[in-house]
Amino acid sequence: MPEETLPKTYDPVGTEARWQQAWERSGAFHPDPEAPGEPYSVVIPPPNVTGSLHMGHAFNTALIDTIVRFQRLQGKNVLCLPGTDHASIAVQTILEKQIKAEGGSREDLGRDAFLERAWAWKAESGGTIVGQLRRLGYSVDWQRERFTLDPGLNRAVVEAFVRLHEQGLIYRGEYLVNWCPASGSAVSDLEVEMKEVDGHLWHLRYPLADGAAGDGSDHLVVATTRPETLLGDTGVAVNPHDGRYAHLVGRMIALPLTGRRIPIVADAHVDPAFGTGCVKVTPAHDPNDFAIGQRHGLAQITVMAKDGTMNEQAGRFAGLDRFEARQAVVAAMEAEGLLVKTEPHRHSVPFSDRGKVPVEPLLSTQWFVKTEPLAARCRQALERGEPRFVPERWSKVYRDWLTDIRDWCISRQLWWGHRIPAWFVVSETGGEITNATPYVVATNAAEARAKAEARYGEAITGRPLQLEQDPDVLDTWFSSGLWPFSTLGWPGEGGAAGGSEAEPADLARWYPTSVLVTGFDIIFFWVARMTMMAGAFLQEAETPTGGRDSWIPFRDVYIHGLVRDENNRKMSKSAGNGIDPLLLIERYGADALRFALVREVAGAGQDIRLDYDRQSDTSATVEAARNFATKLWNATRFALMNLGGETPGSLGEPDRAHLQLADRWIQSRLARLNRDTAERFGSYALGEAAKGLYEFAWNEVCDWYLELIKRRLQDPAQQRTARAVLAKVLNDLLVMLHPLMPHLTEELWHGLTGEAAGTFLALQPWPELDQAALNESLEASFAELIEAIRVVRNLRAVAGLKPSQPAPVQFVTNRAALTQLLQEATADITALTRAECVEVLDSTAADAARTGQRALAGVCGELQVLLPIEGLVDLDALRGRLEKDLAKAAKEIKGLAGRLANPSFTGKAPPEVVAECRANLAEAESQAELARKRLADLG
């Protein structure tokens, strides 16, 4: 045994850190755009700088890194670009909460101090996240790390805003938006989550204004879940075909509590079957009412302030919180005898994702992106199959969302984010920003001033020019939407004013990216926004000859599932059921965690469930992966102890003339694995790839091949061939496993090959496929041999032989090929079954030899296995085994014979299936016959 050997178990923590540092220091993952090799690029979904990473990030990372490491082994020029997202509203919410806890407010702090604090937060949280990504062994280019709020990306955001505005795709206007009173900002439709809430349906009496109608009725009853909006009602609507109210359409209502006269209108939106069939219309506080109001020219009266309290339009209710006002209005109506009834009512209420409070539809002046033209381009691209979704079904989700899309409100009344590049000419409106204030959009203040000067300058208007930048910032997803090209250098040095000529090298080389890997939960938020943005800015680069073949920012979109907890619940911060990836990394190693996560992945993008014990912070799933790492470690350790200091390189190709059955078998299996694994990695079947490698390594290499060559490795006359095959198998296995378990394989590969520390497995080529080694019939024969050995072992176990006790083994078969196989493998069988001796006989020879002899006997296929020993064996157990064999054969015979007896089967089924069926029947019959005979012998 060599002096130098590995410890018995693998300690991942130190090893992983060592390789992470080595990779990064060497610039192994810092690609040169000019380098040869087909470009392959991935921009990672930038985690929000809202704290630390959760298991979902670890999962996403494991998938992406597996893919890019595989592509690197394929010789591609791979860029994997990391970064983080400023997460405007999420971060601001966290900070405001902190500040509030300290007894202050952001207004007290002021914008500059607040932003300073936000940047400090970013530094800390971003640092934590980047540290965690490193600990996973992410093979990204840290030199190209980006942050959505860094100066380069800010240039891209400003450029994008300016260009969209020039194209008429950004506009400003007063519309009903989703207002989040908690964050004091507008939010987009996507940031609103509908929640089922137990509320009430209040039936309120609305008197007619000008006396009773012809039929004597003097009022209508409306049903509402939001009585407080009564104060802003400007109409009542009924269905035009509702006979009950037809005669009242056009009459006026005297709105209670306000004395306002409002009309009764007929609108098809009203469902006569719901409630009373009468709907109060509050255009300034409800999207449907807004639409009804538009159709009938109703006034819009806003009765609520931005903080969720009632405003001066609410009269005596002014100043009340909206929920207090609800109760107060109901009470007032009741006092006036106008509350008809109150019913419990379960309904959906829009909540703000971040603020966790109900959003308020509110009329507000905001910036919007006109989405339909952008969406149309994306839909057209999708018709051409771009991008390709994996699994395909998500393309439908994506397309449906791009159809009937609504405009995107992009302005946020926040501070942390990209400031909107619009300057108001406040000198035109008395120093105030109002809805009437003209504005200019420009890339910077100087340009804005120049533009404004030309239109509103003193020379023209006679007033001194006064500009003020819009205080609002952009929706985070506006900058995230540019991520696949802003990170690659778009729009280049030129910017809007300069008119960029040359594309940045990274953009030219790596755009469009190869694949986007992300969860389905952000298809709308992110994927669709990226394609829409790309459609606005990258189309001009599309050229029929040369250039890029598509403006769509990614060729493939691989959508994966969510990681769920041990109870199959979605992990979330609020539910407190997250599992800290670092805890598992510390315990089992990053490779084990990665392998466990990837191995769980099914082809269809299903959610995965991670097994976890919260008492002990252990996970059986990850532990199994760690055990696999240890198994690989020990297999390599065994190899190092037996290669006599040689390496795969020094041993070279094994001498074909000396290859034994086991060698040819493992080489065939290896070639098959190579082919299948490359195919699986290449088609995002990562879980299958992982399982295939696991089974090969454990069940074929460790369980059989290593056991089979142990004797030869000790024999100087035979060891060279066995060493060469072993070294090659292990080497290739480590390369193929590298995308999944990068650190362990890097470590073991260096041990095996003796390569210098500065040479990396990560940058090696994928093993060449040895097509000639593939041998299906040999694999089939070998499977028979394995089966024969299993039967011997089983017999020994059933008969209660001690593992250490040698026993003679006889095989009986009349098939020449099988006879030859068993004879060739006699030494192997001897070693693996503790055989005293191994004989292969035909049935006549066996009958002759067996006279009067009691033997342990079993059958497998057409092979009889005999252990002719006398003495203390458990005959009952043996009888049981044979009876089981017999029952199994009988059942098979019944099924097969039944099928063959059916003329439509023999007539219509493919001939080869019928033939196979006949062969199986024959085999089962002979097996049954053998079993019966042996049973009879036992007496």
Place this chain on the structure above:
RNA sequence: GGGCGAUUAGCUCAGAGGUAGAGCACUACCUUGACACGGUAGGAGUCACUGGUUCGAUUCCAGUAUCGCCCACCA
């Protein structure tokens, strides 16, 4: 109200038109110089239900049920 997924061994999940597999857990034996984070052998499933297509379905189709997710303006 639409759409999508899931339903297979105790648990977590693969799978393929020809009568079921893995990991973990379980049982028995084994500290045999790679590995007890291990080895050998073993037990365990009418593949949710009902129809249909087919010579044959757990695998394809339709419907049902249960669970989960997404979208949607019924006040």
